[in-house]
Amino acid sequence: MSFDLTLATWSAKTAGADDIHPPPEMKKTTRPKYRRILLKLSGEALGGEGGIGINPAAVHSMAEQVREVRDLGVQVVVVIGGGNIFRGLAGSEKGIERATGDYMGMLATIINSLALQDALEKLGVATRVQTAITMAQVAETFIRRRAVRHLEKGRVVIFGGGTGNPSFSTDTAAALRATEIGAEVILKATKVDGIYDSDPKKNPKAKRFAKISYLTALQKQLKVMDSTAFSLCMDNKMPIIVFDLFKPHNLRRVVLGAEVGTVVTG
Numbered sequence: 640m641s642f643d644l645t646l647a648t649w650s651a652k653t654a655g656a657d658d659i660h661p662p663p664e665m666k667k668t669t670r671p672k673y674r675r676i677l678l679k680l681s682g683e684a685l686g687g688e689g690g691i692g693i694n695p696a697a698v699h700s701m702a703e704q705v706r707e708v709r710d711l712g713v714q715v716v717v718v719i720g721g722g723n724i725f726r727g728l729a730g731s732e733k734g735i736e737r738a739t740g741d742y743m744g745m746l747a748t749i750i751n752s753l754a755l756q757d758a759l760e761k762l763g764v765a766t767r768v769q770t771a772i773t774m775a776q777v778a779e780t781f782i783r784r785r786a787v788r789h790l791e792k793g794r795v796v797i798f799g800g801g802t803g804n805p806s807f808s809t810d811t812a813a814a815l816r817a818t819e820i821g822a823e824v825i826l827k828a829t830k831v832d833g834i835y836d837s838d839p840k841k842n843p844k845a846k847r848f849a850k851i852s853y854l855t856a857l858q859k860q861l862k863v864m865d866s867t868a869f870s871l872c873m874d875n876k877m878p879i880i881v882f883d884l885f886k887p888h889n890l891r892r893v894v895l896g897a898e899v900g901t902v903v904t905g
Contacts, residue, residue: 672896675714675790677817678705679810679827684884685751686723693723693754702758704890705795709764713894714790716820717797718813719755721747727805741805745772748809752799753777765794771803771812783819790820810868818875825877826893827864828884833901834861850902863903872903879903 680701687694709715724747730740752768759766767789768778779785781798789796801812817825831839832847836859839845853873856863863869863879872879882893882900892899 669711669895671708671711671713671894673713673823673894675716675820675822676708676894677716677718677813677820677822677825678890679813679825680717680719680755680884681828682720682722682724682747682751684723684828684830685719685754691723693751695758698754698758701884702755702762702764704884704888705755705759706762706764707888707891708894709793709795711891711894714793715795716786716790716816716822717752717755717795718809718816719748719751719797719799720809721745721751723747724750738805741801741807742772745800745803748801749774749778749799752797756797759795765792766797767794768797768799771798771800786820796820808865808868810864811871814864814868814871814875814877817877818871822877825872825879826890827879827881828890829881830883830885832883832886832899834863834881834903836861848901849898850904853903853905856903873905876905 683690684701685694685698686692687697705715705717721744725740725743727737727741727744730743731737735743749768749770749772752770756766756768769781769786770778771781773780778799786796798812798816801807801809802815813825813827834848834851834856835845836848837845839847851861853869857869863881864872871877880893880900880902882889884890889899
């Protein structure tokens with residue numbers, strides 16, 4: 640199947656009234672609530688509906704949403720998972736040594752980072768990939784001050800390779816990098832419109848939280864992020880917004896301050 644056909648199919652499935660007529664809050668104001676954000680994407684999101692491999696149309700759709708907020712003057716940092724290609728924990732369950740599996744997963748995140756960089760640059764968005772694992776021929780090595788300088792110049796920065804250490808998830812990498820580069824918020828993109836008290840796919844009466852505290856989320860064992868990442872956010876008072884990226888313009892809505900998804904704060 641050609642890229643054009645794949646893209647057309649994806650667009651047809653995701654298109655709605657919002658694609659033609661911007662939501663009301665987008666018409667009222669274009670002043671962003673946040674000036675520097677970290678967007679956390681799962682690897683599965685790049686795989687489209689199947690969540691496996693890299694779907695060019697899905698990557699293009701994400702790049703479009705990132706461009707929308709970058710065009711508002713927002714500084715954007717992205718951390719991507721690698722579950723669409725390889726997940727270290729799953730590999731260890733099948734006999735691969737855990738540290739080796741985690742390094743394989745880190746390399747998968749770098750592949751995803753390059754795919755998103757390519758899509759963004761085709762839209763005219765200057766982008767830099769920085770990795771926690773040195774590979775000079777492919778991307779820059781992570782240097783905090785250089786990353787901040789890229790942001791100040793209006794470039795999108797994508798962090799690949801997780802933290803560079805086994806046993807730490809890309810959620811932890813997102814929490815760590817957000818703190819390091821002075822992000823105001825972590826925007827965790829998912830396939831659901833927030834955090835629920837139970838699985839909304841299994842329980843139609845599941846309650847969605849508009850706002851929840853770190854401690855309540857921990858006590859209720861709500862899977863916002865893994866415990867290490869969540870602890871980092873709580874210790875550094877880093878707010879998290881969990882939202883549905885697959886709804887058109889949702890990332891822009893969040894950045895403009897609309898009540899989208901679930902906010903996790905102190």
